[in-house]
Amino acid sequence: MKKNLVLFLLLFSIFIVSARTEAASVAFSKGQAAFSEGDFKKALPFFQQAYKEDSQNPDHVYLLGLAHLQLDQYQQASQYLKEFLDKKPDFSNAYFPYGLSLYRQKQYAEAAVWFEKAKEKDKKDPLPVFYSGLTQYYLGDQEKSLTTLKLVDQMSPNAELASAVSEWVKDIQEGKVPTEGAAKKEEKKWTIRVAASGFYDSNVILDPDEGNIAGFQSNQSDAMAAGALDITYLLHRTENSKLFVEYSGYQSAYANINFNFDRFNFGRQTGGINFYYKINDKLRWRMPLSGTFVNLGLSKYVLIGQGASNFDVAWDKKWLTTFFGKMVRNEYYASPTNLDQIRDATQGIFGFDQFFFVPDQKNMYFKVGYQFTDNFAVGNDWYYTQHEITGIFGTDLGKKWSLFLLTDISPRRQFKNVDSVYNVRRRDKIYNNTGALTYKFNKTFSATGSYSYYKTNSNIANYTYHRQVAGLSLAAQF
Structure with missing residues (x-):
């Protein structure tokens, strides 16, 4: 009788875990579909459900952090992206978004560390270099910021980024305080x-x-x-x-x-x-x-x-x-x-x-x-x-x-x-x-x-x- 009870409890626990894993997988798939279409608001509750059902899955943690980042919810984004990096510290694609979530919270010294890590992993990506230049400016080193920002021009950035670099360099050289809009232009409806x-x-x-x-x-x-x-x-x-x-x-x-x-x-x-x-x-x-x-x-x-x-x-x-x-x-x-x-x-x-x-x-x-x-x-x-x-x-x-x-x-x-x-x-x-x-x-x-x-x-x-x-x-x- 005791053996049968143990076997029943074991099978029941396996069934519960399997059901939770299946529910997390379905929710995560729906979130991925919405995320790929750029509907981050729709994607977020699906990723939250997937995380709730299976928080040990690194993919659930990572996409939840990215969804918060896309919705300008930077504190939540940094929380989940840090949790992800604690699980997978060598996943270099997460370095820049985590750094960006810290940057948006004006944690410039911490953000600079992760932008440097992102630069080391992908030396052809101009974005980490650009934001490294911005953090250097906010940390008080204008000369180093100018040098770094000018490096972006040599990396064939897209037109939007090139324009932002030009605005920052011009403002710094003219002694004006650059506006955050030069780094992050919100598109009006x-x-x-x-x-x-x-x-x-x-x-x-x-x-x-x-x-x-x-x-x-x-x-x-x-x-x-x-x-x-x-x-x-x-x-x-x-x-x-x-x-x-x-x-x-x-x-x-x-x-x-x-x-x-x-x-x-x-x-x-x-x-x-x-x-x-x-x-x-x-x-x-x-x-x-x-x-x-x-x-x-x-x-x-x-x-x-x-x-x-x-x-x-x-x-x-x-x-x-x-x-x-x-x-x-x-x-x-x-x-x-x-x-x-x-x-x-x-x-x-x-x-x-x-x-x-x-x-x-x-x-x-x-x-x-x-x-x-x-x-x-x-x-x-x-x-x-x-x-x-x-x-x-x-x-x-x-x-x-x-x-x-x-x-x-x-x-x-x-x-x-x-x-x-x-x-x-x-x-x-x-x-x-x-x-x-x-x-x-x-x-x-x-x-x-x-x-x-x-x-x-x-x-x-x-x-x-x-x-x-x-x-x-x-x-x-x-």
Whole structure:
């Protein structure tokens, strides 16, 4: 009888342990799935359950610590990561996250030890080197911090890290106290920008491809008031991907120089999504999809659908190349008659943008781009191909000012067929030069003065025109 009781208790205890282990395994698997999708809040209770059922499993302890770290719960993260390292002290992948959890609690001396351990185990990873430089700064050794941070630049960091390094080095060299935002930029869910503008327009041409534009070619000096609203919402985020919902609206009202508002107005409303996926530290894929409604003025409208596929290649901290392809559908409407349907078109677009970021110069960059467009129009008169070249220079001018310069040239817009009205094949050359100077009052409010010159030369005189636009915009971004 005694033997049977002992056997029963042994089998029962084995059953209990097995059941607990199975429950821990199920919970841990669910947590891993949520964690891999970047849903750390969802993953945490599963890892907590797995730890509760089987706290001796090092994997349960490690992932529980990482989940707390991703949720900015640094005290709990350091607790579990330390427990894990006590069990597996040679697991070098845990050195950096444990050091980071201590760093976030301002335990800089302790964090420095683990960043050094992480550096020794992986000499090619720039992150432990970066945070070693930050701990050195907070521990009072600015010279050593600068030396360490400059080492990161030699390790081909990704663009985000390179930017953070540049900000820290510049601030330390200028004697300013670096902000924690340079090391850890919290991504806001919402970004909202509103702007109000006033312009002088030397030659109002809202729709320069209109068939009868002779009246537009005389100088119609007009005033213009405009308002803009841009909203971006971060809908979903994982470790390697982001999904944004975006809206952009613009509305203008034209008046003659005596402010008689009975002439033209132009409006644009765009909504869409933008998906980002980080393939690795040097390659990112973006897929924006959008729909746009445009009011061209004079009871003419366009519906635009657009999809694109973009690849961003960060060769190093100085060079970034974007390769892109787009498909665009334009549908024209007019009232009372819809003669502009002949301009309905599907556009195939591809090209690239090459960026160069000037080392040690905050926010100074050059961009050169090329784009080819094939406009497959319904009407023969509007079927064309176009080559476009863009050059941009942008830089900060001190603490408050920034400068933006753009030149955009389409040296050849070649129409495929003989024009049904003018009996020649139309060829256009299009130029746009823009300069803008921005003053930032603070992180929220700014003012921008701008000047643009537009010119189109065509072998058909009715399509030749030029235009100058100068204005002032006040903007707020939240």
